[in-house]
Amino acid sequence: NAGVTQTPKFQVLKTGQSMTLQCAQDMNHNSMYWYRQDPGMGLRLIYYSASEGTTDKGEVPNGYNVSRLNKREFSLRLESAAPSQTSVYFCASSEATEGTGSYNEQFFGPGTRLTVL
Amino acid sequence: AQSVAQPEDQVNVAEGNPLTVKCTYSVSGNPYLFWYVQYPNRGLQFLLKYITGDNLVKGSYGFEAEFNKSQTSFHLKKPSALVSDSALYFCAVRDSANSGNTPLVFGKGTRLSVIA
Numbered sequence: 690n691a692g693v694t695q696t697p698k699f700q701v702l703k704t705g706q707s708m709t710l711q712c713a714q715d716m717n718h719n720s721m722y723w724y725r726q727d728p729g730m731g732l733r734l735i736y737y738s739a740s741e742g743t744t745d746k747g748e749v750p751n752g753y754n755v756s757r758l759n760k761r762e763f764s765l766r767l768e769s770a771a772p773s774q775t776s777v778y779f780c781a782s783s784e785a786t787e788g789t790g791s792y793n794e795q796f797f798g799p800g801t802r803l804t805v806l
Numbered sequence: 807a808q809s810v811a812q813p814e815d816q817v818n819v820a821e822g823n824p825l826t827v828k829c830t831y832s833v834s835g836n837p838y839l840f841w842y843v844q845y846p847n848r849g850l851q852f853l854l855k856y857i858t859g860d861n862l863v864k865g866s867y868g869f870e871a872e873f874n875k876s877q878t879s880f881h882l883k884k885p886s887a888l889v890s891d892s893a894l895y896f897c898a899v900r901d902s903a904n905s906g907n908t909p910l911v912f913g914k915g916t917r918l919s920v921i922a
Contacts, residue, residue, distance in 0.1 A: 731912050792855065794852045
């Protein structure tokens with residue numbers, strides 16, 4: 690199993706350009722997540738998808754859109770990139786259920802390092 | 807609301823000495839607690855979790871963590887540090903009263919530096 694994969698690994702954009710970050714998991718997990726990591730800020734949740742067909746905003750959703758394409762894939766789109774979106778982006782997935790008491794950990798991809806000039 | 811705090815940005819320890827990375831949490835119900843490690847230019851790797859039962863949880867690479875309900879803490883420990891343990895460590899929490907697909911909430915991370 691490859692686990693969680695992300696493409697691309699690195700990307701440089703100019704302000705105003707758009708791009709889509711791709712994420713796929715092969716663990717048949719229900720839930721998928723997008724985080725960004727900035728120095729001194731830890732991990733901040735952008736969007737998540739609790740199950741196929743649903744998406745919800747996280748802590749920092751502005752400037753981003755997401756698509757849960759199917760159970761395996763969850764993409765993050767920047768419509769008009771800004772320098773404030775320079776960051777490392779991580780996708781994660783987990784085998785989670787809607788009921789309470791689910792304690793499964795999240796599995797992370799290797800990250801995409803994005804620079805916006 | 808659920809939250810987690812890692813009070814130290816940086817921890818330095820000599821190789822062979824015991825190490826502790828601190829974490830405190832706040833939840834309404836009972837906590838599910840997790841530790842992750844991030845090596846340079848890599849994603850986060852799961853180390854261990856506390857769900858219920860024994861307050862001392864053992865995980866990967868010789869790490870363990872102690873759950874203390876009265877102090878709302880879940881400190882990560884290792885009896886003898888290795889230079890290869892140098893990395894960024896994240897504590898995370900989910901309130902057991904929340905739906906299982908509620909995302910984990912992460913602390914800001916603690917950078918561990920083990921000096922030879």
